[in-house]
Amino acid sequence: MEPKVLIVDDTMFNRKIMKDVLKRHIQHVICHEAENGMKALDAMAEEDFDLIILDLIMPVMDGFAFLQHIKDKEEYMNIPVIVFSAADEIENVQKALQMGVYDYVIRPLSKEQSEMVLPLKVRNALNSYEQKKMLIKANQELNRQMEIIRERGNRDSLTRIYNRMYFDQEMERLDAYRERYFPISVLVIDLDGVKIINDVFGHTVGDELIKNAAEIIRKPFRKGDVLARLGGDEFGILLPYSDEIVCKQKEKEILKAIEDYNHNDPIMPISMSIGAATGIDGIESVQEIYHRADRQMYEKKLNKSGHYHREMAEKLISTLLQHEEIESITILERMDQMMERLRFTQNEMKNILSDKKNNRGCQ
Numbered sequence: 001m002e003p004k005v006l007i008v009d010d011t012m013f014n015r016k017i018m019k020d021v022l023k024r025h026i027q028h029v030i031c032h033e034a035e036n037g038m039k040a041l042d043a044m045a046e047e048d049f050d051l052i053i054l055d056l057i058m059p060v061m062d063g064f065a066f067l068q069h070i071k072d073k074e075e076y077m078n079i080p081v082i083v084f085s086a087a088d089e090i091e092n093v094q095k096a097l098q099m100g101v102y103d104y105v106i107r108p109l110s111k112e113q114s115e116m117v118l119p120l121k122v123r124n125a126l127n128s129y130e131q132k133k134m135l136i137k138a139n140q141e142l143n144r145q146m147e148i149i150r151e152r153g154n155r156d157s158l159t160r161i162y163n164r165m166y167f168d169q170e171m172e173r174l175d176a177y178r179e180r181y182f183p184i185s186v187l188v189i190d191l192d193g194v195k196i197i198n199d200v201f202g203h204t205v206g207d208e209l210i211k212n213a214a215e216i217i218r219k220p221f222r223k224g225d226v227l228a229r230l231g232g233d234e235f236g237i238l239l240p241y242s243d244e245i246v247c248k249q250k251e252k253e254i255l256k257a258i259e260d261y262n263h264n265d266p267i268m269p270i271s272m273s274i275g276a277a278t279g280i281d282g283i284e285s286v287q288e289i290y291h292r293a294d295r296q297m298y299e300k301k302l303n304k305s306g307h308y309h310r311e312m313a314e315k316l317i318s319t320l321l322q323h324e325e326i327e328s329i330t331i332l333e334r335m336d337q338m339m340e341r342l343r344f345t346q347n348e349m350k351n352i353l354s355d356k357k358n359n360r361g362c363q
Contacts, residue, residue, distance in 0.1 A: 025119035037061030159214035167228035181240040185247035192271035
């Protein structure tokens with residue numbers, strides 16, 4: 001370690017004496033000089049110091065003004081200061097110590113004091129500051145790790161957006177001060193067909209679909225909006241300061257992004273049922289707004305046409321037909337289960353399967 005010491009004194013002779021003492025007794029010390037408090041502040045803006053040795057009686061900015069300036073500044077407040085001054089009045093000593101100086105040394109010093117006492121005080125101050133820096137660094141690292149733990153606890157492990165716990169906490173927070181955040185809008189989104197995809201292709205494919213959907217949903221929203229995965233295939237968004245017009249626009253942007261995604265012919269298309277609700281004043285709670293959006297989402301899901309089911313069935317069968325064991329009982333049973341859950345009749349299933357087989361034969 002090469003400790004950096006700033007010697008602040010208006011007399012060049014005093015600075016030289018101090019510099020000579022430090023060079024003899026403190027290994028690898030680097031000394032900087034300033035002739036008053038203002039020059040010292042300029043030096044501190046350029047360099048990081050481990051110790052300041054300060055005279056009190058100086059022109060332009062004296063030692064007390066300098067101490068007053070640095071004591072409340074976070075970047076300077078922990079640097080130890082040793083006053084080395086001819087001002088030996090008890091009032092000066094008391095005032096300097098009350099302002100947070102590490103130690104107070106009255107000059108002139110005897111030879112024994114110069115060779116033993118002063119170097120010992122300097123070493124103690126440097127060691128104390130080094131330990132304090134290590135403690136501060138350890139606390140910063142601990143706080144960083146704690147923040148990571150808190151953040152992970154608030155995040156969904158699959159999509160890395162917020163989870164249900166955080167969403168509920170934010171609903172409570174917004175509700176407690178809802179007059180401040182109104183109008184508040186809520187979107188509730190449920191993915192279509194995820195359970196069927198999990199059954200037919202496994203959870204790996206289903207998880208990939210959920211992650212893709214989360215990326216689509218994420219894009220239209222601001223930093224202050226709260227997007228969370230509420231359950232397996234359900235998402236929620238809290239929109240403070242957002243009226244019904246803004247809410248509907250966000251819904252349109254999501255649907256347009258889904259359309260663009262499906263237009264690129266993915267292995268599995270994405271379909272969502274979206275419910276939206278807005279509270280325009282503080283009378284209705286955020287939970288009540290959420291429940292209105294949830295009911296609307298459920299109604300849309302029930303009333304949705306069979307277009308997506310037909311598209312999903314065709315996609316699923318296209319993928320299954322790529323397996324050589326397509327004629328096996330296991331695959332056929334899984335297709336029967338899939339069609340039953342999609343509410344397709346046996347004839348509809350046979351027609352789709354026949355079309356797919358014919359298309360494969362023509363290739």
